[in-house]
Amino acid sequence: xxxxxxxxxxxxxxxxxxxxxxxxxxxxxxxxxxxxxxxxxxxxxxxxxxxxxxxxxxxxxxxxxxxxxxxxxxxxxxxxxxxxxxxxxxxxxxxxxxxxxxxxxxxxxxxxxxxxxxxxxxxxxxxxxxxxxxxxxxxxxxxxxxxxxxxxxxxxxxxxxxxxxxxxxxxxxxxxxxxxxxxxxxxxxxxxxxxxxxxxxxxxxxxxxxxxxxxxxxxxxxxxxxxxxxxxxxxxxxxxxxxxxxxxxxxxxxxxxxxxxxxxxxxxxxxxxxxxxxxxxxxxxxxxxxxxxxxxxxxxxxxxxxxxxxxxxxxxxxxxxxxxxxxxxxxxxxxxxxxxxxxxxxxxxxxxxxxxxxxxxxxxxxxxxxxxxxxxxxxxxxxxxxx
Numbered sequence: 001x002x003x004x005x006x007x008x009x010x011x012x013x014x015x016x017x018x019x020x021x022x023x024x025x026x027x028x029x030x031x032x033x034x035x036x037x038x039x040x041x042x043x044x045x046x047x048x049x050x051x052x053x054x055x056x057x058x059x060x061x062x063x064x065x066x067x068x069x070x071x072x073x074x075x076x077x078x079x080x081x082x083x084x085x086x087x088x089x090x091x092x093x094x095x096x097x098x099x100x101x102x103x104x105x106x107x108x109x110x111x112x113x114x115x116x117x118x119x120x121x122x123x124x125x126x127x128x129x130x131x132x133x134x135x136x137x138x139x140x141x142x143x144x145x146x147x148x149x150x151x152x153x154x155x156x157x158x159x160x161x162x163x164x165x166x167x168x169x170x171x172x173x174x175x176x177x178x179x180x181x182x183x184x185x186x187x188x189x190x191x192x193x194x195x196x197x198x199x200x201x202x203x204x205x206x207x208x209x210x211x212x213x214x215x216x217x218x219x220x221x222x223x224x225x226x227x228x229x230x231x232x233x234x235x236x237x238x239x240x241x242x243x244x245x246x247x248x249x250x251x252x253x254x255x256x257x258x259x260x261x262x263x264x265x266x267x268x269x270x271x272x273x274x275x276x277x278x279x280x281x282x283x284x285x286x287x288x289x290x291x292x293x294x295x296x297x298x299x300x301x302x303x304x305x306x307x308x309x310x311x312x313x314x315x316x317x318x319x320x321x322x323x324x325x326x327x328x329x330x331x332x333x334x335x336x337x338x339x340x341x342x343x344x345x346x347x348x349x350x351x352x353x354x355x356x357x358x359x360x361x362x363x364x365x366x367x368x369x370x371x372x373x374x375x376x377x378x379x380x381x382x383x384x385x386x387x
Contacts, residue, residue: 005032005157007184026181029157038188041106041162043145048101050130050147052094056223056350062088065219066095069195072215073165078194080209083219084228084378085199085344086318090120092219093167093195094127101131101147105164109150110186112173114138115292116316120169121150153182156189164192170315172202172337199344200337200374220378226353227379229346231339233329233359233368241327241360248325248358249279249306258299259306259323260313262342264331272308272327285309314341321352329368330361339371 002009003023013025014034021034032038058066065081072079073096083089093109100107109124111117114137121135134146136155144158151158153168153176166189168176176182196205196214209216222228234244245261252259261276263269266286273284283295285307298304300319307313311333324346329339339359346355359368 001034003032003034004036004038005029005160005185005188006181008181026157026185029154029185038160041159043106043162045101045104045106045164046147047104048131048147050098050101050128052091052098052127053129054091054094054127058088058091059221059223059225061219061221062092062223065092065217068217069093070096070099072217073193073195076193077215078196078213080196080198080201080205080214080216081219082201082216083197083199084222085341086222086228086348087199087219088223089169089197089199089219090123091127093197094124096165096195097124097148097167098128100165105192106162107148107165107167108156108159108163108189109148109167109169110153110156110189111150111169111316112153112176113170113312113316114152115296115313116169117150117152118293119316119318124148124150153186156182156185159189161188161191163190165195166190166192167195167197169197171196172198172200172205173315173341174311177202200340202337218381220381222347222353224350224353226347228375229343229355229357230372230375230379231326231343231357231359233361233364233372235361235364237362241362244358244360245325245327246279249276252323253280253305256302257321257323258302258304258319259325260319260342260345261306261308262314262324262326262329262334263308263310264328264333266310268327269308269310276306276308280305282306282308285313287312311338311342314338314345317345318348319345320349321355322346323356323358325358325360327360329359330363330365334367336367336370336374339367340374343371343375 006026008025015024022031117137124133131147133148136151208214269284269286281304343357346357
């Protein structure tokens with residue numbers, strides 16, 4: 001027995017309903033009976049007259065990566081784009097999107113998290129005003145067809161054999177990482193080439209590159225030319241860490257600079273909201289938060305001075321001039337990739353290309369040390385590229 005949608009073969013996940021047997025592993029996406037063929041996504045693509053419209057010129061390093069990416073795609077390869085946080089991964093793939101759409105092919109852009117779907121959708125609409133860009137995620141499923149579909153990984157079940165080009169952002173992130181069901185659904189959604197995007201590829205991705213299954217292009221230099229922000233690491237007892245945190249808050253209030261305070265758990269975020277609301281305008285931001293878009297907008301407008309967030313906000317989000325502090329950065333929930341992504345929120349703006357990242361911990365874990373080494377290596381390789 002094998003599910004035609006998610007590939008499940010475990011008999012524990014099959015259930016008999018009368019004469020029919022169906023897969024329970026992916027039943028949240030709709031019931032699929034054993035042996036039932038999936039219906040390919042039926043929407044007919046149209047040739048779109050579209051060109052990328054950006055408010056800024058691409059750097060020569062981005063242009064070189066774009067040429068290499070498009071050459072690899074024309075040769076029929078899947079490609080992994082390994083680029084530092086803020087290096088312009090989204091802009092790098094836009095020319096490929098435009099080329100496929102002009103050829104009358106279907107393009108999808110899949111991301112792990114809903115918040116990032118909405119942000120990427122707005123960026124795509126601005127870059128491609130001539131086409132219909134549709135966001136498909138929780139709360140946005142009334143319209144599921146368009147010229148360019150931006151969706152969460154979960155929503156790919158709607159698009160069986162639907163895309164000639166599928167771009168998958170942050171493939172090392174939860175919930176896609178190590179999720180065989182989502183991987184199978186994503187694989188079934190594409191009949192052509194795939195582009196994988198990440199600033200933190202895992203060992204499995206790197207092994208696929210070494211084995212020749214994927215081509216890789218790299219970019220470690222941000223468009224503004226400034227190096228990635230490397231964190232200041234404070235290893236001290238909790239009471240001392242608290243003093244550093246309060247000093248950080250006061251200093252940013254004087255500078256009128258927003259920041260993100262990352263904490264390891266939802267419980268910790270709720271506790272900190274109660275305590276730190278005595279010192280400044282703040283709100284907790286977790287997977288349970290309602291009106292996430294409103295809180296981000298209030299931080300951007302500096303109606304809130306900072307957000308106390310879990311790793312739900314570690315990726316994809318861009319906030320002008322934001323700094324980052326990570327409380328208990330030695331907590332097991334913070335691995336190397338998440339630390340790199342969180343510090344990667346800093347210095348993304350062309351007008352504010354630098355900033356501050358602070359790690360507060362009682363000891364320097366392996367993840368903290370590897371994060372610091374990885375950022376230093378990216379900066380060194382970026383310098384080699386420039387020189």
